[in-house]
Amino acid sequence: MPPRDNQIHSSAGDFPKFSPQKQQGTLLMAKPKAPRQTLDSYTVKRINKTIRAGDCVLMRPSEPSKPSYVAKVEKIEADSRGANVKVHVRWYYRPEESIGGRRQFHGSKEVFLSDHFDVQSADTIEGKCTVHTFKSYTKLDAVGNDDYFCRFEYNSSTGAFNPDRVAVYCKCEMPYNPDDLMVQCESCSDWFHPACIEMTVEEAKKLDHFFCESCSSEGQKKLQNSQSTSRLAETKVDTKRRRR
Structure with a gap:
């Protein structure tokens, strides 16, 4: 989980704060903090990558055995x-x-975009990544190591x-997992996991047509009618050709 101990909360003002201290009978005033500047971009030398506000990045985890944290850069x-x-980052969980x-x-x-904001050293950035919307992720031809959704x-x-709430599919009524193969009924357009319809993934990949249990009888009729229509059309075309 992203670290919480360094979480920064907004203060009620940006004015420098002075805290009087007594030392050997003399009243001392603490020096105000040096002003900080906002950067449009910053190049992390260790990885030779330039980051900007709005970028998604991978950050060094607290333990080497854990995967990198995913975060969105809010400000540099x-x-x-x-x-x-x-x-300044907003963590993905x-x-x-x-x-x-x-x-x-x-x-x-x-990953989930959280309400957990934090401030970390730029040197903890290990790389850049892309967090896609769910829709755009499902359209990727290939998913890279740095692709998330x-x-x-x-x-x-x-x-x-x-x-x-999100749409659910199949007999199990679960939301869609883009990692799992699903087959679509040609009649009702619902999607099904092969295991939920007593089918292996290999069998599902070989299907030319699929009708779920609720639509199977109606679907078979449609399929037979379409095949008959197709054969009739082919016969008519062949007849016209022969007449020429």
């Missing part, structure tokens, strides 16, 4: 000399990091999701 700041660069945990319909590259926003305090 540096001190007056352009050093000590910090990134993986399903297993959420209160409800990973479920069957969650994809292996699925998001279809939910996640409240890290309550565990609530937005939206809290």
Whole structure:
């Protein structure tokens, strides 16, 4: 889970704060913090990648055995000399990091955009990535290592999701997992997992036509009628050709 101990909360003003301190009978005033500047972009030298606000990045996890954290860059700041660069980020959570945990319909590259904001050193960025919408992710010809998708926003305090309802498919009435093969009924257009209709994935891949149990009799009639119509059309074409 993204670290919480460094989470930054907005303060009630941007004015420098002074805290009087007594030392050997003398009242001292603490020096105001040096102003920081917002950067349009920053090149992380270790990976030779330039980041900007709005980019999605992979950040170093707290433990080497864990996968990189996924975050969206909100703002980039540096001190007056352009050093000590910090990134304001909004964390994406993986399903297993959420209160409800990973479920069957969650994809292996699925992340949730959370309400958890943080400030981290830019040096903890390990690379850039792309977080697609669910729709655009399902249209990818090939999924790369740095491709992720998001279809939910996640409240890290309550565990609530937005939206809290999504379309469900198949007999099992589960949301769509883009990692799983599904077959579509040609009659009702619903989608089914091969296992839920007592079929192997290999068998499903070989199907030319599929009608679910509810539509099977009607579907077979449509298929037979379409085949008869097709044969009749072919006969008419052949007849016309012979007459020429």
